[in-house]
Amino acid sequence: MNGLAQPISNFGKFLESLRGSMSLREAARKSGLSHAYIRDLELERNRSTNDKITPSPDTLKKLSAAYGYPYTELMIKAGHLMSGDIVPAASFTDVSIELTNVYFIEIGAKEITYHLEGNKLLRSIDSLIDFSTFLDKLEENEFKKMDTDLYVNFNQVRRYDDKRGRLYFDEMGKGVSVTISAIRQRKYHDLLIRKAAVNTNKSLEFSFGRSTGASSALSGPENNL
Template sequence: MMKQFEGFGKFLESLRGKMSLREAANKSGLSHAYIRDLELERNRSTNEKIKPSPVTLKKLSDAYKFSYTDLMEKAGYLEKGIPDSQSAPPTLPLADILFIEIGSTEMTYHTRIGNRTIPMQSLLDFSHFLDQLEDQGFKKMDTDLFVNLSHVKKYDAQAGKLYFDPLGVSLSVTIAALRQKKYHDLILRSVAYHSGNDLEYHFEKSTGKDSLLASLQRQN
């Protein structure tokens, strides 16, 4: 991977300009402490050097109204001047993907028949790609984890796990606590719908019962 632009933290600080850290946090969805750490290029709790992920850069790009591609280049994820023919997003249909893990240099697509890893350097249009995920039913379930809810067949709320089969014996992912709280009802509805329990779920919700949990217990 290419080196990060020297002075990248200072560059981020200059993009923020007169905007306060808390205002930047509100606009980006990142914490003000983390934004400051990025500007200093180190975690102030551990004193370890840090680097923003592509997802974080997308948030800063939107908050600061600055080119996402330029931020990716300066952060060392992309080589300046790569031809467009090398930058198209992967052609694997999003509908076939169970979940996507986004690393610092690559993305891994998980499907029912295996995985596919894509180098991050090939994603100049990564910003548009993230927008597509939301349109296709993906939700961000952790810092760098996007899950296609249409494939989730079982939800273990106690363990915070999503399974891609109704018995909960195959591949699973663990979701962050805050994301679980945010999407709890949406996950329940989605699992009910894609497991064929939608009518029962809506009927029993109207009588004050949690039908989906009851149906999952019957499956077990």
């Protein structure tokens, strides 16, 4: 990047315009956020402390789904991304993405973001038929749903921190990571341990289920974030 990303002027007003005639309580119901917090975001300050606030990427994802506005565009307008960080769909329409090289995929309201090593690729969701085929293809390539809109390539997971619910795509655990929901962590716990071992050519020297801290040997020291 050539500089730091900056939010647009009056981003809170922009969020309020996206909500339109929708009531705060309706927006809260659709997004899973509290109506008070949504209003704070629109005012760009915490009304209890008067501190300036900026929505996190996770919050923006929820608002994207509630308002039907592209997640990536919200990220750019909020200052989390620069437009240069994303390769526009039109620039690689005819280029096939090799799923085996993709770390994880985020599915927004209208687009799909592929995260690879040092790169992000964006494509729009053209139709439900294409999207259904796309999900089938993900399953065939060992992508697992880790959160509402997050699919992780288990063949790329090289470190699993079970205490934080975090997956890394490098063995040292210092690079890109994703946080998974608790319910998915319970469902895939043993498989994640196995995959992290296989992907780093390590052997499993414990019996599954014998110790809840068994994966710690793979997740490494607590200070590796």
